[in-house]
Amino acid sequence: DSGVTQTPKHLITATGQRVTLRCSPRSGDLSVYWYQQSLDQGLQFLIQYYNGEERAKGNILERFSAQQFPDLHSELNLSSLELGDSALYFCASSVTGASNQPQHFGDGTRLSIL
């Protein structure tokens, strides 16, 4: 158990809808990362937060947004969903968010768009 909790585990919705994925980092970790993993693209970095503020941005679509709350949990919002958004979404956390620290991953949310 990595200590990172993601909910829900599975989400099925339709095109055009909006969903929110939730992540609670490991106790003591200040930084949260979001990744998308699809069959043909591996792990793609989306966005990173540190102590409530955005730290780095990757290949995140404008339809997607995220935030980190004062209690350090994070939410990833996906809107105007398209079939291609079907994927596993992982959250990871690390102590300070520096690039020379391991990130610890949750077990992901599997999003299926019908």
Next chain:
Amino acid sequence: GENVGLHLPTLSVQEGDNSIINCAYSNSASDYFIWYKQESGKGPQFIIDIRSNMDKRQGQRVTVLLNKTVKHLSLQIAATQPGDSAVYFCAEGFFGNEKLTFGTGTRLTIIP
């Protein structure tokens, strides 16, 4: 596992044998490297890391080797067990860039 793209390298090893998984990284400025294991239906699990000031680091049944000259990283797993079957991937990072870059992964299958 979820990382099952058509081009995912595969490696099959007899139970009890040693396995070596290789990774070529792209950025000569990278100074931190990690190996992760991902089992089916689970998130990537941290195995071992190494900084660029080291060539080798050992953990429990695992050893990571770093060759900066040719930008190559390897993970050796000793006395493989069925539970070692998973997708393994490396990640690289460097100071000043907040994110890790992940490789595409290698699927390791342990044959009983």
